[in-house]
Amino acid sequence: MSVTQRAFRASLFFVALATASLSFAHSLDTARFIGEWQFDRDQSTDLSPWSRCLLVIAQDGDQLTITRTLRGGRRTHEDVIPLDITKEVNVVPQGWWIDNRHIGAYSPHDATKVIRAKTLDDGKLLRLETDLVLETQQGSRDVNIISQYQISPDGDLLIVTDLRSTRPRPVVHVFTRVTE
């Protein structure tokens, strides 16, 4: 391969990379997602042992943060997903695996999870694909989760659908926008 050909291929690579990097940042209709969303128990998959959840999506520059504050009785837990929207792939701390406290599956010590983000439907749909490791009585297991954040046409509902590679049923959580 000649130097010119190599340079051309390299430039194509960088264009593709830049395009991929830009696809999340510039295509997400963040205004639709930003705000506070209250868990709708009646329309959602059971969230127990938690009974309430406040989902907050905020943006600060290139940082999009998805925060879930879960409550059950006097207990609370906060789960934070920080996303650099300039990156197609984010590696973030895993912390407690909070999505099903009924089953014996746990985060390893100092674990991280890999999150790939993309948008669809003119920025009205955010899809996160997460790869993480859970530990059970038999050892470590790779788990893949596709989480789809979709805004309803009227903008008042946020539907979060999780497809977990280990679970035979989707988990659907519906949130209503908190208005002042």
Add this chain to the structure above:
Amino acid sequence: MNFKKLISLGTAALALGLTGHAQLPNLNTVDQAPDQAALIPVIDNWRVAEQLPHNLTLLSLQGLANREAPQIYLQYPEDWQWEIAGPLIDFLADRHEVDWQRYEQGDLDSAIRDFGSAAKGLVVWDKDVRTSIIVGFTISGIEDLLLVNEDQIAIAEKHGLEVKIDLRGQFTGQPDHEIYQWAYDEYYHRSNRDLYVVLGGEWGAVMKPGVADFGVQQRAWMADLSANPADPEELALLNRVLAGQNEASIVMGWHSYKKDTEGQHTTLTGNYGLKMEGLHNLPNVSFTSQIPWTPDFEFTNNHTVEPDEEIVAEDKVYIAALATDSMGIGAWTKPGRGLIPYGWQVLMNWSWLNPPALQYFQETKTPNDYFVAGLSGPGYMYPKSIPADKFPPLMADARPLMELLDLRIMEIMDYSQGNRHVGNTDLDKRTVDLYYQEFPDVIGFINGYGTARTFDLRDDRPMISYDYYLGVHRPTEEAAADLEELIRLNPQRPYFLLMHVRERTTIEQVSNILNNLNDDVEVVAVDKFMKLAASNKTYQTRYQEPEDPIDLNP
């Protein structure tokens, strides 16, 4: 105490006496249930400003009257948390031939007429100070006075009872720690060192002190002092109370739902090596503690394997389901029992607190019902909270109870470092070592309440933590999906899935959930589960690690 009375006390108490360690309240016992006893209905209204006063007086009267003999049994509503209270009425009639003398609901006059002679007078609680009720119960027991409020004085005086102590106006505007400090200064030194009663649970406008009769009978000091560090004055006083109790004695009742948590309170009692027995609303203990097992009764478990039997697990998923939180508040009388193998944690101290109830469970068990010991020892305790020097003698109290009740598996629960939500309910290696050392004859151990991740296998005796917690409100399809997810997360075969069922979930529901699983699953009895788990260790040994997160929350 003659030998016959020792037998009547229950072999458990005898066995405990032989260990020389346990400090039991001084129980009056009878050789057999009385020919007759009063059956008095409570009013199903526990609001302080409404019908609670009626029930409080009945409880005080019951405690005083039952000192002499088991004379009064209170009838609770069908939906009382201790569902066993109702079936015991028929059981005592049928099996123990008690002829119930039924009183009309609300007829306090007749009750005081017939049993008021057990009191030397009245103690009046202050309608404006809820805590004066609890102090009043302490005084009722120690001074032999009937607990009333000002609206009930007349009816009591009609039967010759005069006001001896009047708490009205004495505590106005005072916080609880000041009120209890006064009660401590006045009465603690005269109270029972083998029993402290916690009249917690519901708070504010409602109180359900079903266990108060036992406290009165036993002259216990009673309170609902907080174990929460956010209440430093109450915590300081509670520490003094617990420190003053006899070694390995009983703390009976339940923490206040307002002031602190189960984990905080039980951790503190464990710090003093005391044995917790719940709940605050456990009824009729002053009666049931006196009734022995019938002469023809012997407690036997539904063992499906022999202790030294070896069986080999096949390449499948094995599930064992178990309910804790006592058979008395669970699904024992609900639909489905017997459909599938099912484990039940036994309140071992009911061998002396409530022998008729244990006999009732024993005699109504199906072939699929299996009993395990708990919780953590001779009472409800958190092993990580118990001082090292107190652990062996406490577990020495548990062993004869297990032998008496034919129990071969010990269930352990520890909320001293948070609860099942995001706490750490695992056991460190030191604690696991202690259990294996102190219980050489068990065939296995269970750990957890929610899920946990302590696993071990020594000398063919597994320690298995719960891998699944079935909450009361978890829909069937989601619960089945949870189990399928667990099965996928644990692909090695055999896979040993121990399932903890919240007590109010019926076995019928559990059976429905399990029927939704694929056919590679076998539901087995808990003892068989342990033996199978011993035969093929696909679970990794694990103890609580220093890096494991701990969230007390709260």
